[in-house]
Amino acid sequence: MAVNVLLAAVAALAAVPVLIVSLLLLDALIFLAVPSGFWSLFLDTKPASVALPGTADPEKGHGPVHRSAGSPDKLMMRAHDGVKTLWDNFDFGAKISPDAPCLGHRNPGGGKQSDGRPAKASAYVWQSYSEVKQAALSFGSGLQQLELVPEVDELEGGVKLRPLAMFLKNCTEWIIAELGLFSISGCTVPIYETLGEENVSHVLSQTACKTVVCKAAEAVKVAQAVGSTPSIKAIVLVGGDADGAAAAACKEAGLALHTFEEVLETGAENARDPLPPSDADVATFCYTSGTTGPPKGAVLTHRNVVSTCAAVNLVARIDRRDAHLSYLPLAHVFERCVVHAALGNGACIGFSQGDPRLIPDDLKCLRPTMFPSVPRLLNRMHDKVLSGAAKSPLKNFLLTAALAHKGLRLRKAQIPTHWLWDRVIFKAVKKAMGLDRCRILLSGSAPLAPHVLQFLRCVLAPAQVVEGYGATENCAGVTVQVSMTLGDVGPPLRHNEIKLVSVEEMGYRWNDTKHETRGKNIDCEGRGEVWVRGHNVFPGYYKMEDATKDALTEDGWIQTGDVGLWLTNGALKIIDRKKNIFKLSQGEYIAAEKIEETYTQAELVQQAFVYGDSFQHCLVAIVYPDPEALAAWAKSNKPDLDTKDGQAVSDCKELNAAIMDQIKAAARGAKLHGFEICKAIHVAAEAFSEDNGLLTPTFKLKRPIAKKHFADQIDAMYAGLEGSLKHSVKDD
Incomplete structure (x- = not known):
């Protein structure tokens, strides 16, 4: 009897894998066999946006205005009636989560791991919302008492500017300083590392900042730039030694040096009532990376950021149970909006350690609910x-x-x-x-x-x-x-609302009904430039x-390009x-024509086509060599190369390496950023011309045609680069 029971149990266990596999196959067969139309019966297929009647302007080539189907009659301004500014936003979060964790950091571990990385840091150490609010109020009072953020300008409508430059990576002090500034109607001027010394000076000079909040390394850089930024008078040092190299550099430059703790203590001893901003006041500046000239400072108001936080949160549904890992640069508006959306809903924010290699460890430690x-x-x-x-x-x-x-x-x-x-x-x-x-x-x-x-x-x-x-x-x-x-x-x-405006020269019209992609025609309801x-x-x-006039229309539409x-x-x-400006996958803007002009300064390069897209992290280039320079180079370096044979020239690895070296030298001479230097090149077998369709009658490069013409070569270059995404340009 016992043997029979045992045999039956073994048979049942043996049948489990067979049953699971059978169920998996049945599940897959059902979804393979049943057409998509059947499943759509169970989905919400209503359009997610609606076109407002009577808003199209066919004569101007303007399509109808589209709004969210959830709010077609009115644009959302805020989540709660009393939340008009980012100070209101934080105050609301502090009221619903006074004792809950707000800002967290990890204390660094001692020594290094076997792979050279720093030893594992501690668990997150938290400050509550009440503690952060008190620190922010003290910092704001300290800024006033030490006269570190004077009024420097008055904009249209009586909007006054009291800027404070932020030149440091994500940390608790960043947010406390910004919130403290908001409590006294100030605004932040974030500076990110890739701007470069000249552009940093431009930003500080244009905004007339008196004070920069930074760490020791950045304090030395600011002190060295004082000659070109006379408005700078003081440094607020975060996490550094007030008697170290930063102190010496500041003393030599004639800058006052205050530690972050000193500003907090001064404010605590000289507490003042908050001077909260209005929703029309400037909350922050966000400077572009200056790909087509000096960086442009986009002015963002409290209304801009508060409305964005409110609208995004209708999708994200953030609440006090959520946790966010802050590792994307706070100098960029994307991360700032996320942080303030979290603060306004009582969620906690843990900061990364600042080293990209340690982000996986930070994720495992914090286990964020939103990412x-x-x-x-x-x-x-x-x-x-x-x-x-x-x-x-x-x-x-x-x-x-x-x-x-x-x-x-x-x-x-x-x-x-x-x-x-x-x-x-x-x-x-x-x-x-x-x-x-x-x-x-x-x-x-x-x-x-x-x-x-x-x-x-x-x-x-x-x-x-x-x-x-x-x-x-x-x-x-x-x-x-x-x-x-x-x-x-x-x-x-x-x-916000969106409309599409015809781009006749590119063949895009607001009333198009078909679009070809990947060899297929898909249905659409208009194509054109996106206006918001x-x-x-x-x-x-x-x-x-x-x-500003180039970007905004008189009736408030921004032309995105x-x-x-x-x-x-x-x-x-x-x-x-x-426009011939695009983003790489890490978000850096690329001005292709400027870079191509630099590349053609290389002796061996007559023509250049720079390519990159938002799926890749780097540039590649197609170049055609200058015939005279090529002949001279071949005579000295590759005598057996037939310079009249385009394919032989294209296949010559030595020539490819020589051109790459010259391009790098030209890029360094022009002070291009690292992301503006191509990582691979292909030497074209023939020149770009009208005859092969690559140039216009005025000798301008036809980029869409060039992209299609060199698609195989572009794909091959990216395939040979480590870390590049396996994405074919033919699929675009």
């Missing part, structure tokens, strides 16, 4: 998971099967979860990424490759994984996806009236750029 990110980091996560699984044939098979199966369910029915794969495969993957508690991931700053977006949705389910679209001038928040579609950026957020208007749109560039189309589901899809 705004950028394509470059998400691409790395995608590659790391796949490469890790590839080391084990069994793991690779299971992960591939799980991704394929869940991908099928997502495409057909927008079902992100799975009864088996989420438990046996993706639970461990999420934990290894530090995202096992994540409930929303928002990708911004540049387009995310569809296959990476799909991968993240499969891995992180049931978390909401979406893409957004925006720019500094519209406070980084114009659209956000509300469904699990691919290739679009979602409908307008509720605080709303509470998030900035008032202009500081002290740059001409640039992006070309988009309306999909039939009401979502916006970005398909092109009107």
